[in-house]
Amino acid sequence: MATKHKPGKETVIALDNIHKSFGSVEVLRGVSLEVKAGEVVSIIGPSGSGKTTLLRTINGIETINQGTINVKGITLTSDASPQALNEIHSKVGMVFQSYNLFPHLTILRNITLAPIHVNRVNKKDAEAEALRLLEVVGLREKANNYPSQLSGGQQQRVAIARALAMHPDIMLFDEVTSALDPELVGEVLLVMRKLAEGGMTMILVTHEMKFAEEVADRVIVMDKGVIVEQGPAKEVFAHPKTERTAKFLRRALQQDWMEDVQDIQVAERS
């Protein structure tokens, strides 16, 4: 197993009592959380518990109704200014379950679009940087292809490179391997593991329990809009405090185990 990067002392994300409603439905009901520089936090929990919504509030895609978000000295409240939102967008990168690459642009253009048009990097530098990032995710030879010509796993690696091109301090990953065929999951996780080892601060929502256990410094369990448990993965997995968490974990871990069995079966057949 790879050596874990030690998180620093500096707090880079501080969420205080976040509330978020869609219409009359309260989806986040008082979430507080601190993340240190270089820390890797994994969020797990049943469907509809608010994991995605929480991530989206951290990078300002979703506004909050109550509470404060502090990211690297930028504060967001319920009436966040467009300026503050822009600063948050630029500090926090996000990767989505469905990749969301721009289908009309080549891989290279997907990555250079925002650096050129938002950060005003000149085209040559932006392209050099994009090629370097493509190298990191192992896709340099795909620079001139279009997203539709890539597999899901490759597209997701491009999406990671695209987010990194904005030089974020924090990366958010929302179930980035859930839409992938099982055999493509590993290549994406590998890129994420490299990032974590490089000291990137990361929050990831994932169903990959093994990955969470190996890479995350801390696991957070959400249920019905609140954090119900948190701690090192091993502890949380071994000694869940509530019966609901235990039940959720049993199902999730079993699924992981079943995928392993399937992998073995596939390997044996071929």
Next chain:
Amino acid sequence: MQNELIANLIDWAPKLSSGLWKTILLTLVSFPIALVIGLLLAMPRIGKRHIRILSIPAGIIVEVIRGTPLILQLFYIYFVLPYMGIRFDPFQAGILGLALNYGAYLSEVYRSGIEAIPRTQWEAAKALNMSWAKTMRLVILPQTLRVIMPSLGNYLVSLFKDSALASTISVTELMFAGRLLSSDTFQYITIYTAVFIIYFIISYPAMIGVRMLEKKLAR
């Protein structure tokens, strides 16, 4: 008989071809203007909050234009506006009428096209700190144009045919030339048949082109 026909056609050719030239000019000038008007009318209705206020006037303009005949709009521009001190020559009035009318319809094409682009594209752009305007220009519109290209092609062909209505405000386009010639010579059958054929010879390949484009984009 046949010789006479050919001689007549040669006689009429300059007038018909100058009419055709005007028709093409009318189409090719008013269509790009309609594209811009359509975009301007569509933006407030899909835009962010601070331009949303404009969606009411934009909506009224679109509904009024779509709810009245094109020929009446042309008459209004050419015969009524001069009473308010706004005067156009026939060709200008024709361009304006056609561009406004088609702009109103095209705004609906843009709107539905833009709304068909998944919300996730907006979110991805937002996460990359792109502004609304940059997202629209660099991410949403290029994809929209691709989707609505066949529709735009159909509207272009349709505008080419509707430009014949400009003859009613004495724009000397193809239809007007045909009417003039036939009332001079009383050769209704030959002249209107010739005009018929000219319109069709141009619009038919265009229609086939649009259909091919549609197939190509559907893949």
